[in-house]
Amino acid sequence: MTQKVRIAQIACGPEYSGVQKEIYDAAAAVDAEIFFPDIALADIRRAADEFGLDVRSADLKLAIARAMALVEGEVDADAVFIATCFRCAEAAIVRNELRRYIHEHSNLPVVSYSFTERTTSGTLLTRMEALTTIARRRALLAREEQAGITLGVDSGSSTTKAVVMEDNAIIGTGWLPTIEVIKSADDVVARALDEAGLSRDDVQAMGTTGYGRFLVGRHCGADLIQEELTVNSKGAVYLADHQHGPSTVIDIGGMDNKAISVLDGIPSTFTMGGICAGASGRFLEMTAKRLGVEITELGPLALKGLSKNVPMNSYCIVFGTQSLVNALAAGSAPEDVAAAACHSVAEQVFEQQLQEIDIKEPVFMVGGTSLIEGLVHAMGELLQTKVTVPRHSQYIGAVGSALLASGYIREE
Amino acid sequence: MAKVFIYPATSLILSDLVARFGHQPLGAALSIRERIQTAGVESPPLQITPEDPKRGLKYAAVEVPSGVRGRMAIYGPLIERAEAGVIVTDADFAFGCMGCARTDELILFSLRQRGIPLLELAYPKDEEEGVAFVAAIRRFLAGLKEGGQ
Missing domain, CATH: 3.40.50.11900 (Rossmann fold)
Structure with missing residues (x-):
């Protein structure tokens, strides 16, 4: 025991x-x-x-x-x-x-x-x-290199992601909206394995994270079932190749946000949550839908706009959407509305969560929302610093899981 | 015999003084005992459940922190029942200690609003003040009749 x-x-x-x-x-x-x-x-x-x-x-x-x-x-x-x-x-x-x-x-x-x-x-x-x-598990978290063939699954509230890694490189990825938790996980794993040209039997160890981690972990027989705070910290410093020293990881998720002060790849202080979905990726999804653009187009659109042209800073997703509708009805340009939505989310995360941890450079943004350039830009402006988005940042949880899971590979 | 609210409500010394001079002390022990003796409730350590802060809405608005409302669910009904009160301010921790300053402010305000006989005195700093302190409480309690008149 x-x-x-x-x-x-x-x-x-x-x-x-x-x-x-x-x-x-x-x-x-x-x-x-x-x-x-x-x-x-x-x-x-x-x-x-x-x-x-x-x-x-x-x-x-x-x-x-x-x-x-x-x-x-x-x-x-x-x-x-x-x-x-x-x-x-x-x-x-x-x-x-x-x-x-x-x-x-x-x-x-x-x-x-x-x-x-x-x-x-x-x-x-x-x-x-x-x-x-x-x-x-400090020993587990000390791992800096992925070894063998491992699979990581991040069963998030909005999307499910999977990566296959081999000898410290990502060789397959899969990403789908989370609908049925287990089916979505099975589908992204199949995609990642297909891209890697491997079968499930080739995988030597597997890790899961995210809201559905327990369900998916039990279903797949995962070796490691781990919450996203430590996994994402590890994944962020690994992908950014900054495994030593201090850093800050910001993950604006579909349902809640994480702000983590990291030292040598291990979280030292962190906050998680958000008063309302007004400060989450969900609000940006709604904004994109209302503007009639794909979520992937929201970031570039926001970069063309000026957030100060549209008043929007509600803690509540309903009131935030109201501001958005009012702004469009008053003739605001879609790019300004997109910029305002990004600024609103960044500002709330800044006010509610980043005040509770010590911001130490470099600052990394990870998760699906880090691909929304307008959001990263708004966060950088608020923090008055450069915000780095590592490659494959949308797979951060899956990469962290695959990396840490390699500690469970049994010697043949 | 009058029902006398004591502040700090956790003070065993004050509770004992009130009882010794023939009145019923109303303090934290009464409400906590009531909760601890309620069968079927599993909410350690004080058996205060999330329902209590909701009951506390009678005494403080929803934007008031849950800890204040939970405490008011304990002390509010006692204040309503009180026929008199003894308030000791700036008390030493060892004499009796209430955890939350905002709740303390609300308790004292609520007591003063009731219009019942109140004795307010500062915690004694030396032996001489201590003797006068006990004598003042004794005089106050001796003057209370049935129903706190």
Whole structure:
């Protein structure tokens, strides 16, 4: 039996929001356990003075003292989960500063989350899985080269992708919209194998990631079933040939977004989510449909337009679409609307998620939306830096899975 | 005997003082005990379920954080039942501690709005103040009649 990963919880409010059990359940699902760093009353008094953040709430003072105990080595942990109530300004300041403090002064992987009473263990599962993977599977994540013949499948919310790799090169790819999860996976695998000129029997190891990873993984008998945060980080630095040092990976997905601060190919801090689909690839799909263009044409169209000509910055996909319809009805040019939609999505990801991680250059954009040039351009403008899109970036999860799966090839 | 809301609501010392002087203390223990004794609820550690923040909408709007509304689902009904209140401000953590400053503000405001007899006093800093502190609470409680009049 493997030893449970011990995740230290630093929080204010989950027990009063009725979501503490959800946190426990999410941790238990990935063979981890939540614990509260044990400290003395004197530690809280000292922390309030020494940390220098004069908060009013006692639970936040306790959170600061617990973070200091972790950083100072008074309490042992494998990872840290910071959680506070959504919409609490005081807690948001503490959550952000503690995440930064732990990240800068320790090697502990950290994830921070703001919850509501509607938060479920399912929402937290991927984050907990990533935390435990970073803590438990550092050796696996240290892999820098793909070996043998491996298959990676990324069963995403919008699209399913597969790649076949052989001796550190991509030799086959497949990409289809996700309709029936298993059938879509079977179809992209068939396409990738066909392009590679191989059969399923030739594959020595297989990995799956994405929302459908468990279902597809069980169906295909995958050797590795892994969440997309660690897999995409690994895939991004591998494809960008930047496996060492710091970097930032941004993946604007069909249903949620990931912003990951990476060090040597391993996530150190990350955020995942989005308040509404207004800040996801889904909104860009809707924009393309309304403009009557293919999603692949949206990016080039946006590059020809000026986003400032169309007001659009809604957190909500419905209100965002309303802005889009109003703009077109008022005679705005389609290219300006396309640019505004890209800018809107980039701005929301910038405001909601990129503020929660430390942006370190180089910045990589990955996933299907990274092929929308207008979106990459808008993100670069907001970050005031060059955003790099590695080749095959749309296959990032599948490549990461295939790369990591080669650690499971059994010696003949 | 009057029902006396205590603040900090977690203070065992304050709860004991109120009970010792012949009144019923209304504090966190009452509501938490009620939840813990409810059979069939599985929501550790306090048995507060996601339904509680929704019940808390009676005391705070939906844009108020869930932790505040969940806490108000515990303390709000007690404040409604209270016939008097003893409020100790700037208390030491060891005396009794409430976790969320925003909830504290709402609790104190709600108590003051009720128009019931309230004793508000600061936590004592030395022994002399401590003696005066207990004496003040005793005088206040002794003056309370049935129903907090």
